[in-house]
Amino acid sequence: MTPMNSLPPPLSAIDPLAARLERLAQRRAETTGAPATTPTLTPAPAPAPASVPAAARPGTSIPGVLAPPAPPPAGRVPRAPTSPPSGTGRTPSDRPVRSTRKHHPARVARLGALAMSCASAGGLAYLFAGLNTSQAADSTLAALPTPVATASNAATAATTATTPATSATTAATTASATVTAPATAPATTATTATTATTAAVPAVAAVAAYNGDIVDTKYGPVQIQVQITDGAISEVAVIQYPDGDGKSVRINARALPTLRTEVLTAQSANIDTVSGATYTSDAYQQSLQSAIDQARAAGATALA
Amino acid sequence: MGISHVEHVMGMAVSFDLRSPLPEPGALQDAIEWLHHVDRTFSTYMAGSEITRLGRGEITLQDLTHETADVLRTCIELNAITDGTFDAFAVPAPNGTSLDPSGYVKGWAVERAAAILQRGAATNFCINAGGDIALRGSPRPGQPWRVGIRHPYQPDQQAAVLELNGPCAVATSATYERGAHIVDPRTAQATTTIASATVTGPDLGIADAYATAVFVMGPDGLEWIEQQPGYEAYLITNDDTTMWSSGFPHVPSTAR
Numbered sequence: 001m002t003p004m005n006s007l008p009p010p011l012s013a014i015d016p017l018a019a020r021l022e023r024l025a026q027r028r029a030e031t032t033g034a035p036a037t038t039p040t041l042t043p044a045p046a047p048a049p050a051s052v053p054a055a056a057r058p059g060t061s062i063p064g065v066l067a068p069p070a071p072p073p074a075g076r077v078p079r080a081p082t083s084p085p086s087g088t089g090r091t092p093s094d095r096p097v098r099s100t101r102k103h104h105p106a107r108v109a110r111l112g113a114l115a116m117s118c119a120s121a122g123g124l125a126y127l128f129a130g131l132n133t134s135q136a137a138d139s140t141l142a143a144l145p146t147p148v149a150t151a152s153n154a155a156t157a158a159t160t161a162t163t164p165a166t167s168a169t170t171a172a173t174t175a176s177a178t179v180t181a182p183a184t185a186p187a188t189t190a191t192t193a194t195t196a197t198t199a200a201v202p203a204v205a206a207v208a209a210y211n212g213d214i215v216d217t218k219y220g221p222v223q224i225q226v227q228i229t230d231g232a233i234s235e236v237a238v239i240q241y242p243d244g245d246g247k248s249v250r251i252n253a254r255a256l257p258t259l260r261t262e263v264l265t266a267q268s269a270n271i272d273t274v275s276g277a278t279y280t281s282d283a284y285q286q287s288l289q290s291a292i293d294q295a296r297a298a299g300a301t302a303l304a
Numbered sequence: 305m306g307i308s309h310v311e312h313v314m315g316m317a318v319s320f321d322l323r324s325p326l327p328e329p330g331a332l333q334d335a336i337e338w339l340h341h342v343d344r345t346f347s348t349y350m351a352g353s354e355i356t357r358l359g360r361g362e363i364t365l366q367d368l369t370h371e372t373a374d375v376l377r378t379c380i381e382l383n384a385i386t387d388g389t390f391d392a393f394a395v396p397a398p399n400g401t402s403l404d405p406s407g408y409v410k411g412w413a414v415e416r417a418a419a420i421l422q423r424g425a426a427t428n429f430c431i432n433a434g435g436d437i438a439l440r441g442s443p444r445p446g447q448p449w450r451v452g453i454r455h456p457y458q459p460d461q462q463a464a465v466l467e468l469n470g471p472c473a474v475a476t477s478a479t480y481e482r483g484a485h486i487v488d489p490r491t492a493q494a495t496t497t498i499a500s501a502t503v504t505g506p507d508l509g510i511a512d513a514y515a516t517a518v519f520v521m522g523p524d525g526l527e528w529i530e531q532q533p534g535y536e537a538y539l540i541t542n543d544d545t546t547m548w549s550s551g552f553p554h555v556p557s558t559a560r
Contacts, residue, residue, distance in 0.1 A: 015365075016377070016380045017365060017373060017376050017377050017380060018365050020376075020380060020393045021358070021365055021393075023393070024359070024393055024401075024402060024403055025361055027402055028360075028361055028401070028402070270450060271450045271451060271452040271462065271465060272321070272430060272443045272449050272450050272451065273319070273321065273432045273437055273449070273451055273452070274432070274435065274452045274453075274454055274462075275432075275435050275436070275437055275451055275452070275453050275454065275466075275474045275475070275476045275502060276435040276453065276454030276476050276478065276500075277435055277454075277456075277476060277477070277478035277479065277480050277500070278316055278434040278435050284316070284317035284434070287459075288452075288454070288459070289317075289319060289435075290310075290317070292319075293310050293319045293321070296306065296308035296321050297308040297309075
């Protein structure tokens with residue numbers, strides 16, 4: 001934490017940082033009317049040059065940066081037929097990325113389900129109990145019928161019950177893990193149960209299921225369960241369907257199974273981590289990365 | 305076996321995912337402490353941080369630590385390399401100043417955190433700091449890390465999946481999470497072309513700044529990134545077109 005006052009006096013004349021800070025002070029003075037406080041006398045320099053010496057390029061000697069690892073392979077591949085900006089972009093995703101227009105009705109139904117998931121703040125696929133969601137669970141759990149185990153999901157077809165309302169708060173702080181056991185597994189025993197589950201299988205195959213919160217959507221309450229095998233999402237089941245008015249039933253019959261299939265297809269890419277825009281800590285609670293972290297935490301505990 | 309930890313720091317969640325034992329367990333705590341130190345120093349939200357005070361003119365260059373001055377000098381170099389599209393001195397910061405090196409600091413801090421873990425003899429791990437990722441080693445013996453790029457409009461979808469061997473970094477710049485605009489520092493106008501820009505490369509700090517730069521440059525950024533050795537980029541435009549540089553390490557959809 002040594003101050004910079006050991007540097008030679010004509011700092012602003014040769015130090016681009018001093019020059020930038022001076023410009024910053026000038027702008028501050030212009031916008032606030034306050035005098036510039038940076039005690040330098042050098043006029044503002046010209047804008048940064050468009051090119052810089054090779055020594056300043058990444059991979060060589062940018063200060064403050066760790067020495068980069070091995071350089072890229074020599075002889076870069078000539079630019080591939082990268083998609084031109086207009087229209088003809090290839091996409092590496094499983095389904096066309098160009099997705100918001102001119103699709104047939106089944107697609108519209110899927111998009112409706114996806115919109116429903118977005119509207120419920122985070123997406124049906126990974127509605128894991130967040131740190132601040134126990135109050136919602138408390139209020140909705142008591143009023144809802146027993147969740148339905150999905151017949152299409154053999155691995156979770158055993159009586160997978162919702163965490164009792166009285167333990168919802170605990171669930172929120174224990175990764176809300178409900179292990180796929182034949183009987184109701186209180187969240188507080190999740191770690192033990194996970195160990196028991198994994199004891200019978202190879203040590204790398206930690207299997208656990210996580211129930212998302214019951215979320216009130218415009219179509220009715222929805223709950224998703226995600227089964228995670230060795231850190232990757234291996235199965236997604238809708239364990240609480242909306243019911244009630246005809247509109248919701250229609251969504252049930254068409255959109256939710258499709259949504260489930262789509263979610264599973266997308267997540268079966270078996271990813272280790274997710275890159276995206278920086279999310280806040282609150283948004284993280286609803287993110288796929290949060291689900292992956294919970295799975296890793298459970299696996300690390302069970303396999304320790 | 306592995307260690308998993310999530311630390312909330314710098315206004316985001318930082319996930320530590322260690323796939324092999326940590327011979328010196330204290331290294332994890334050291335890495336966490338380091339991130340909190342960076343937060344206290346470089347935060348553009350805290351009134352008392354060095355960066356906020358510098359931006360407000362409460363302190364001057366002579367008052368800065370070497371560490372802070374070095375980071376800011378690197379930002380100036382990155383401003384030149386990126387043809388002015390990354391600029392820590394000319395974009396509005398949350399604290400009301402025009403000094404915001406966060407676009408480099410976050411990645412730089414995580415890169416250093418990874419180095420701290422490596423000093424603790426960690427070999428195979430991933431640090432994911434709010435979507436920006438530092439990778440070391442491999443997740444499973446002989447296998448690459450598989451990194452999903454979140455689709456900007458479909459939170460439960462991956463726009464692409466990358467396969468990467470550590471050491472490697474992945475940074476994504478986009479506006480869908482926090483709603484804030486990304487401003488082109490050359491025009492002071494919000495950019496509207498790109499929905500998501502991802503950059504891979506050896507250093508997360510540089511990748512972080514380059515992701516911002518490519519976001520601002522738009523499709524031209526792909527030509528630019530081709531000139532940056534070791535770095536690759538992937539763009540999703542606001543009209544749902546995807547495009548990428550020649551060496552971008554994504555997995556073809558047919559091979560997933």
